[in-house]
Amino acid sequence: MSSFTLADLAAIVAARAQSGAAESYTAKLMAKGPPRIAKKFGEEAVEAVIAAVEGDRAALVAETADVLYHLVVLLEAAGVPLDAVMAELERRTRQSGLAEKASRPAD
Ligand SMILES: N=c1c2ncn([C@@H]3O[C@H](COP(=O)(O)OP(=O)(O)OP(=O)(O)O)[C@@H](O)[C@H]3O)c2ncn1[C@@H]1O[C@H](COP(=O)(O)O)[C@@H](O)[C@H]1O
Numbered sequence: 001m002s003s004f005t006l007a008d009l010a011a012i013v014a015a016r017a018q019s020g021a022a023e024s025y026t027a028k029l030m031a032k033g034p035p036r037i038a039k040k041f042g043e044e045a046v047e048a049v050i051a052a053v054e055g056d057r058a059a060l061v062a063e064t065a066d067v068l069y070h071l072v073v074l075l076e077a078a079g080v081p082l083d084a085v086m087a088e089l090e091r092r093t094r095q096s097g098l099a100e101k102a103s104r105p106a107d
Contacts, residue, residue, distance in 0.1 A: 006072065010082040013072050026073060034077045041070040 016026035029037055044066040051059035075082055093099045 010072050037074045044070050
């Protein structure tokens, strides 16, 4: 199992966004602003949908990576920390009671 996390990716994206490096795709995308980044995210999401509908597992892995990368860039551009999203997911899990069940040994 990979130890690379979305938080790792978000930290790289934040650093590359601030770098303004000419060779950085992230910096170029950030310069275009949230509406263009959101459009790009939408395009990648559609490509992931097509891969799923076609049952193309390799393409779904690649397109999902594109989706997650562009979503992380979109959050960075919008000034929304990834941690705010994770906290919301954690809150929903706690609300459902499944977090406690997952950490308890099976009956
Ligand atoms: N995970 C990614 C990642 N996933 C996808 N992409 C880029 O997303 C683009 C999407 O491809 P497309 O063909 O759809 O788009 P395009 O025609 O190149 O671009 P557009 O003109 O359509 O915007 C490609 O250029 C990919 O390289 C990514 N670019 C960067 N990262 C991560 O960001 C880090 C920093 O990258 P740089 O900012 O380039 O240094 C890298 O180390 C990676 O960890």
